[in-house]
Amino acid sequence: MLKSLFSYALLSTCLFTPVPVLAAIQMNEDQIEKLTALHAQADAFLAKDKCHEALVIYDEILLEEADDEVAYTNSGYCFMLLGQFEKAKESFAYALNINPGNEVAQMGLRKIHDPDGDWTTPND
Numbered sequence: 001m002l003k004s005l006f007s008y009a010l011l012s013t014c015l016f017t018p019v020p021v022l023a024a025i026q027m028n029e030d031q032i033e034k035l036t037a038l039h040a041q042a043d044a045f046l047a048k049d050k051c052h053e054a055l056v057i058y059d060e061i062l063l064e065e066a067d068d069e070v071a072y073t074n075s076g077y078c079f080m081l082l083g084q085f086e087k088a089k090e091s092f093a094y095a096l097n098i099n100p101g102n103e104v105a106q107m108g109l110r111k112i113h114d115p116d117g118d119w120t121t122p123n124d
Contacts, residue, residue, distance in 0.1 A: 027065075035064055042074065051078035069098040073105050085112050 027035075042057035055078050061071040076091030089112055095105040110117065 031064065035061060035068075038064070039070065042071070046074055046078060049081060051081050054078050067098050069095045069102060072098070073102060073108075076105060076108050080108060080112065088112060 038057055038061050042054045042061065045051070045054035045057065055075060058071045058075045058078070061068050062075075065071075072091045072095035076088045076095065079085070079088035079091055089109060092105040092108045092112075095102050096109075099105075
C-alpha cells in the first residue's frame with residue numbers, strides 16, 4: 001500500500017513531465033526534442049518498475065541537463081525501490097536544491113528517514 005501511494009504521487013507529479021521551462025529557454029529545438037524523448041523512455045521503464053534501465057537513461061539526461069529536477073526526483077524513487085537509500089537521499093536532495101518545493105522529493109526523504117511514519121502529508 002505504501003509503495004502504491006508513493007507511486008501515485010510520483011506518477012501524478014513527475015512522470016511524463018516536460019523538460020523544465022528554464023532549461024528549455026537555454027536549449028535549441030534538437031536538444032529539447034532529445035531530452036523529451038529520453039524522459040519518455042526513462043518514464044516508461046520506471047512505470048514498469050524497471051529501475052536499472054530507467055537509471056541509465058536518467059543519467060544520460062543529467063549529462064545533457066544537469067539541473068533536471070524530474071530526472072533527479074525519479075532517480076531517487078528508483079534508488080528507493082532498489083533499496084539504495086543513500087543514493088536515493090542524494091538524488092532527492094539534488095532535486096530539492098533545484099526546487100525546494102518539490103513535494104515528491106520531500107515525501108521520498110520523509111519515507112527514507114521514517115519508513116513507518118505518516119510521510120504522505122506535508123511537513124508543517
